[in-house]
Amino acid sequence: MDFSAYLAIAIFLITYVLIISEKVHKTAAALAGGCAMILCGVVKEEEALAAVDLEVIFLLCGMMIIVHFLAESGFFRYLAIRLAQMARGRPVPLLLLLCSGTAVLSAMVDNVTTVLLVAPVTFLITAAMGVSPIPYLIFEALASNVGGTATLIGDPPNILIASATGLTFNDFLFNLTPVAAVCLIFTLGAAVWAIRGEARVTADLRARIMEMDAPKAITDRKMLIKSTAVLGAVLAGFLMHGLLGVKPASIALSGATALLVLTRAAPSKVFKAVEWPTLFFFIGLFMVISGLVSTGVLERVAQGVLSLTGNSLLLTCMMVLWFGAIASALVDNIPLTVTLIPVIKDIIPAIAASTNTSVATVEAGLWWSLALGVCLGGNGTIVGASANVVVVEIARTNGREITFRQFLWYGLPVMLTTIVICSVYVFLRYIF
Amino acid sequence: MRLSSLLVPSHIVLGLRSRTLREATGELLRRVTAFHPNVPLSQILQALMARENQESTALESGIGLPHARIPSLNDFYVLLGIAAAPLEEKGIDAIPIDLVFLILASNEKHGVMLQAMAAIGFLAQESDRLQQIRQARTREAVWGFIAESGLELQKTLRARDLMRPVAATVQEDTLLGEALDLMVATKTNELPVCGSTGRVIATVSTQEILEAAFPHYLGDIHDITFLDDFEPVNQFFRSESSVRVREIQELRPIVVDPDAPILQVLFYLKDRHRHFAYVQDQSQLVGVIDRDEVIARVFRP
Structure with missing residues (x-):
């Protein structure tokens, strides 16, 4: 390795430490790392900027705008109240319906947005x-992470993988949704176990839920109609994007633009709903990783992984799945995924060649292992996923503390069991 | 510009015989010499009384300050009448009025009017000077005492010019119920919370009470039209005898120096969406500036 490779590693490690330690905002850390890669001459400016995946940025941005319109209409409030009324105010059915609802919503929109909108109504x-x-x-946070695993747009790591590999929305649907559904069933089981012995809710308290006037939660019917219609069209577009030859980013951005036109909302106001720090976090990370790629560092890491697993597809898949899960429980899964994608890209041809397996089979095993590992691993700890952090923060601002240990008590068993389920799934579907 | 430059001796009348401020105002307008406004006296008196009827213009130390903006007036006038005996009306310190400063301005001159009113407000603090003015035998002597005071019209209105005394304060361990009683008694919706040294450390207002009553998550939901009643809110309102001010207070009160320009104070009030700014002089609370009052005085002096 030459000097620039060592420099790239140093910048990468410092960036990671800054992100994990939260000494500076993670967006600032990632951008600083990206700029350092350019300014130190590790990577050419045009190379670093070209590494910024606009597919990812525009898909996230488009979905953020669509969800903003949907949230403004009161849709999420309405849905949560209706679910509570369907449960007739009984704790177990309520927990099951809220968690299932959160998981389904998380599969269609971003996890963080889902819990941000569902958690306050849950408090109420x-x-x-x-x-x-x-x-x-x-359990809403855990369910949102499980639900997000199911689709291309459910969790940012899936968006990153899709963009890097060209896998379609339907590929995610066929490969991840079944196992995510099984994981969700297990998570719901754990949720029921968690509130076993919960005091029975008296009839008068249940009546309060039933007396809530759910339709009034919809504050803008016209916007609700427009935003659900557009979201429906966007989801249909995702299902057919392989056939249409249009990337998900263009579909999401078109949906967002359609809503801007249909509602005549001021873009300056709507764009405030876009989580710019998240988008720039991605931009910074892409630039940092471009430094590692251009200096051949990740190629060496890939060679290291192969020597560890002896070019075995099963061992490599398990390593990616479990390493991805454990690492995601400890650090943000977005930088982890950005780092692992080029490593896996380097590994695929070597395994295919040495095991005499088709590249498609190796690709399937490794990419789905990565997606399952990094998405579900976030359930392990309080810091493992953004949805967990958001829920804890909402609880704190409402005077309820969720401790690290308390989250771990529920989250870790769910994470370990779902990863075991995924290990079996990967083995049976892609290796066996 | 000095106050004495605006108040010429010919606009001073000694020995007003009226019993009420209304009568004294009319008498002053009739008796003052070299006063030839382009607007009929009846119209001026009507404007003055209309303003007086909105809210008393009396200051402390026996000073009445009837004033009016008259759009068609072609000049700016300051008149002074000294009553032979105290009038029926009393100032904010309960001292009967016997000095009537009368100010008239066109719309364009309302800035000067505010400055003149502030200067007269300062004169009200000088009890020895007021005593000299009351005892003077001629209007020239009265003018001389005012000139001696050297009071200038400040180009910039400052916090001390528009502040009023603080009606009540609370401490951090005051019970919410007691604070509510004080708010009702002093007809205010906000009270300053003072520390042991008398410094303002926080505020408690009806806004904070509502914020404490409504759980944070209701704010995140943005709209609660689907709720008719909510027990946690009712519970809070039943707990006024156990909740202390420290649990709900706003910890960033707007505290300004007495010399802070009003422009600055208004900016803070606007920027922080607050109604009151507290005027503190060397760590002591000396007054409060009420946003509504300032707006009324600036636009409808």
Whole structure:
């Protein structure tokens, strides 16, 4: 390795330490790392900028705008209240419906947005019922991570993988949704176990839930109609994007633009709903990783992985799945995925050649292992996924503390069991 | 510009015989010499009384300050009448009025009017000077005492010019119920929270009470039209005898120096969406500036 490779590693490690330690905002850390790669001459400016995946940026941005319109209409409030009323204010059915609803929503829109919108209503419903909101909130976060695993747009790592590999929305649907559904069933089982023995809610408290006037939660019917119609069209577009030959980013951006035109909302106001720090976090990370790629560092890492697993597809898949899961429980899964994607790209041809397996089979095993590992691994700890952090923060601002240990108590068993389920799934479907 | 430059001796009348401020104002307008406004006296008196009827213009130390903006007036006038006996009306310190400063301005001159009013407000603090003015035998002597005071019209209005005394304060361990009683008694929706040294450390207002009553998550939901009643909110309102001010207070009160320009104070009030700014002089609370009052005085002096 030459000097620039060592420099790239140093910049990468410093960036990672800054992100993990939260000494500076993670977006600032990632951008600083990216700029350092250019300014130190590790990577050419045009190479670093070309590494910024606009597919990812525009897909995220488009979906953020669509969800903003949907949230403004009161849709999420309405849905959560209706779910509570369907459960007739009984704790177990309520928990199951809220978690299932969160998982399904998370599969269609971003996890963080989902929990941001569902958690406050959960607080309201549990307060009206006189039960603790904590298990509901924790399992909503866990369910959102499981639900997000199911689709291309559910969790940012999936968006990154799709963009890097050209895998379609339907590829994700066929390969990840079945196993995510199984994982969700297990998560719901764990949720029921968590609130076993929960005090029975009396009839008068249940009546409070039933008396909530759910239709009034919809504050802008016209916007609801427009935003659900556009979201529906966008989801249909995702299902057919392989056939249409249009990338998901263009579909999401078209949907967002359609809503801007249909609602005549001021772009300056709508764009405030875009999480710019998240988008620039991605931009910074792409630039940092471009330094590692151009200096051949990740190629060496890939060679290291292959020597560890002896070019075995099964061992490599398990390593990617478990390493991805454990690392995601400890650090942000977005930089982890950005780092692992080029490593896996380097590994694929070598394994295919040495095991005499088709590249498509190796690709399937490794990419789905990565997606499952990094998405579900986030459930392990309080810091493992953005949805967890958001739920904890919402609880804190409402005077309820969710401790690291408390989250771990529920999250770690769910994470370990779902990863075991995924290991079996990967083995049976892609290796066996 | 000095106050004495605006108040010429010919606009001073000694020995007003009226019993009320209304009568004294009319008498002053009739008796003052070299006063030839382009607007009929009846119209001026009507404008003055209309303003007086909105809210008393009396200051402390026996000073009445009737004033009016008259759009068609072609000049700016300051008149002074000294009553032979105290009038029926009393100032904010309950001292009967016997000095009537009368100010008239066109719309364009309302800035000067505010400055003149502020200067007269400062004169009200000088009890010895006021005593000399009351005892003077001629209007020239009265003018001389005012000139001696050297009071200038400040180009910039400052916090001390528009502040009023603080009606009540609370401490951090005051019970919410007591704070609510004080708010009702002093007809205010905000009270300053003072530390042991008398410094303002926080505020408690009806806004903070509502914020504490409504759980944070309701704010995140943005709209609660689907709720008719919510027990946690009712619970809070039943707890006024156990909740202390420290639990709900706003920890960033707007505190300004007495010399802070009003422009600056208004900016803080606007920027922080607050109604009150507290004027603190050497760590002591000396007054409060009420946003509504300032707006009224600036636009409808």
